[in-house]
Amino acid sequence: MARPYVITIASEKGGVGKTTLATNLAIYLKGLAEDLPVTLFSFDNHFTVDQMFALSKKPVSNHVGQLFTESDPAELVSAGQYGVQFIPSCRQLFERQNHLQGVNHLAETLSRSTLQGLVIIDTSPILDIYTRNALYAADRVIVPIKDAPSLENCRNLADFLTEQSLSKATLRLLPCLIDTRIHFDGPFKNSYQLLKAYAINRGYKCFEGYIAKSPKVESLATNPQGKILPILTHGRSTDVHLQFMHLARQVYLDYLQHGPTRMTIVADQLYNLETLLERERRQRTAKLHPGCLCCDNSLPEDGIWPGAYFLEDSDGRLSGFIEENCFLDMVLQDCYGEQKGRGAADSLRELFAESAERSYLLLQHRVISDDQSQIDFYRLDQHGEKISGRTLLIKQRGLFNRQRGSRLLQLFQKSAASEHPPERQLLLAHRTGNQPLAMIEQQAYLQWQTVFSRIRVDLAAESETEQADANT
Ligand SMILES: Nc1ncnc2c1ncn2[C@@H]1O[C@H](COP(=O)(O)OP(=O)(O)OP(=O)(O)O)[C@@H](O)[C@H]1O
Numbered sequence: 001m002a003r004p005y006v007i008t009i010a011s012e013k014g015g016v017g018k019t020t021l022a023t024n025l026a027i028y029l030k031g032l033a034e035d036l037p038v039t040l041f042s043f044d045n046h047f048t049v050d051q052m053f054a055l056s057k058k059p060v061s062n063h064v065g066q067l068f069t070e071s072d073p074a075e076l077v078s079a080g081q082y083g084v085q086f087i088p089s090c091r092q093l094f095e096r097q098n099h100l101q102g103v104n105h106l107a108e109t110l111s112r113s114t115l116q117g118l119v120i121i122d123t124s125p126i127l128d129i130y131t132r133n134a135l136y137a138a139d140r141v142i143v144p145i146k147d148a149p150s151l152e153n154c155r156n157l158a159d160f161l162t163e164q165s166l167s168k169a170t171l172r173l174l175p176c177l178i179d180t181r182i183h184f185d186g187p188f189k190n191s192y193q194l195l196k197a198y199a200i201n202r203g204y205k206c207f208e209g210y211i212a213k214s215p216k217v218e219s220l221a222t223n224p225q226g227k228i229l230p231i232l233t234h235g236r237s238t239d240v241h242l243q244f245m246h247l248a249r250q251v252y253l254d255y256l257q258h259g260p261t262r263m264t265i266v267a268d269q270l271y272n273l274e275t276l277l278e279r280e281r282r283q284r285t286a287k288l289h290p291g292c293l294c295c296d297n298s299l300p301e302d303g304i305w306p307g308a309y310f311l312e313d314s315d316g317r318l319s320g321f322i323e324e325n326c327f328l329d330m331v332l333q334d335c336y337g338e339q340k341g342r343g344a345a346d347s348l349r350e351l352f353a354e355s356a357e358r359s360y361l362l363l364q365h366r367v368i369s370d371d372q373s374q375i376d377f378y379r380l381d382q383h384g385e386k387i388s389g390r391t392l393l394i395k396q397r398g399l400f401n402r403q404r405g406s407r408l409l410q411l412f413q414k415s416a417a418s419e420h421p422p423e424r425q426l427l428l429a430h431r432t433g434n435q436p437l438a439m440i441e442q443q444a445y446l447q448w449q450t451v452f453s454r455i456r457v458d459l460a461a462e463s464e465t466e467q468a469d470a471n472t
């Protein structure tokens with residue numbers, strides 16, 4: 001599938017001509033290659049794109065904000081004037097940005113879409129989450145510069161690309177709003193030559209030529225029709241028309257000569273990541289004990305259990321589920337002294353199950369001496385911080401004698417590689433609800449691993465302190 005080539009117009013300086021450039025470049029490019037789909041949208045909230053391209057005044061519900069939802073960009077696009085298609089602007093874009101994280105969302109969305117041809121993105125003069133997303137997705141970033149400060153501001157864009165391990169060569173500077181009436185003495189005759197020399201000196205690449213400041217072009221934004229008129233149709237007599245033609249040819253040539261587009265690279269990365277995640281998920285599934293770790297009842301084929309706990313040891317040797325009743329019997333009998341068959345403490349079971357939903361349960365087995373071991377039972381919050389705990393002392397001959405010992409101890413026996421128990425073993429359990437397999441999905445398992453790592457670090461620190469205390 002041919003993926004789109006993305007051109008982002010960005011500058012942290014306001015009023016340098018970004019929107020004028022984005023909108024008119026879209027029209028000139030369409031003029032150069034009639035069959036090439038050209039799609040334009042703006043993360044600016046001035047609605048210039050809509051005023052220039054909308055075929056009717058009828059409001060539409062699609063807007064650029066939806067590029068950050070699960071919507072397919074191809075479905076957000078409206079047919080527009082001059083053959084340019086556009087995604088309507090959004091008034092609440094800035095209120096929405098608080099919900100956004102990550103600079104790769106737009107790139108991933110565009111790389112999955114069926115949108116083709118050229119995508120031109122106009123941005124606001126702030127390096128906010130939308131601009132960052134537009135930069136991250138870009139094959140070409142065009143930065144209009146009109147003076148020394150706007151040139152200095154390019155550094156933030158370049159730094160962002162470097163931070164993201166993207167090439168600075170994506171940037172092309174373009175002197176804009178150049179007042180050609182002003183001439184200097186010395187080697188640089190006008191502000192265009194001066195800006196270009198500054199830019200090259202700082203290691204930036206520039207397009208050939210510039211866009212001049214023209215009263216005619218400025219007037220195209222103000223007219224009785226209440227529309228913003230294009231240079232191609234209403235400013236043909238200006239030098240800016242020729243300058244845009246020259247610019248569009250350079251951009252089009254870049255497009256024709258490009259290697260794999262940014263969207264193709266992002267799509268490949270996504271594919272590799274998804275393949276990797278799927279492989280990891282399969283590995284996790286393969287490791288799962290086939291039935292309940294306690295009673296061996298097998299997991300129903302539809303994967304639905306009335307209630308279950310996911311449990312894994314710290315080195316991933318033991319991994320699987322325990323039916324809710326088995327787990328409660330085991331923990332309540334071993335740690336809370338509830339006696340089997342007495343049916344007492346239904347309320348304790350309910351309470352336990354309810355709080356287990358919001359917490360993680362950690363079991364730690366420690367060998368104290370040849371005939372004594374200890375099981376610590378901790379309830380942890382969602383982040384792995386201890387909330388409460390209790391300790392169970394186990395005194396018996398032959399610690400890992402399978403005939404004897406508590407049921408919790410039997411669980412540790414299953415997790416140990418040999419008959420000899422390691423000095424310290426950890427098991428983490430979490431109540432999974434009735435779809436236990438959801439626990440091995442990426443997000444849930446990642447959270448699980450984070451909690452497990454956190455508590456391991458805490459326990460190691462505690463143990464060091466104990467050791468230090470014992471030595472003094
Ligand atoms: N070549 C030009 N000649 C004269 N005026 C121009 C030219 N290009 C843009 N302008 C005018 O300059 C002003 C700023 O342009 P524009 O809105 O394109 O800048 P911008 O960088 O998008 O601004 P913002 O940062 O506010 O989004 C507008 O009034 C526009 O009509």
Ligand SMILES: [Mg+2]
Nearest residue numbers: 018019044123
């Ligand atoms: Mg603008």
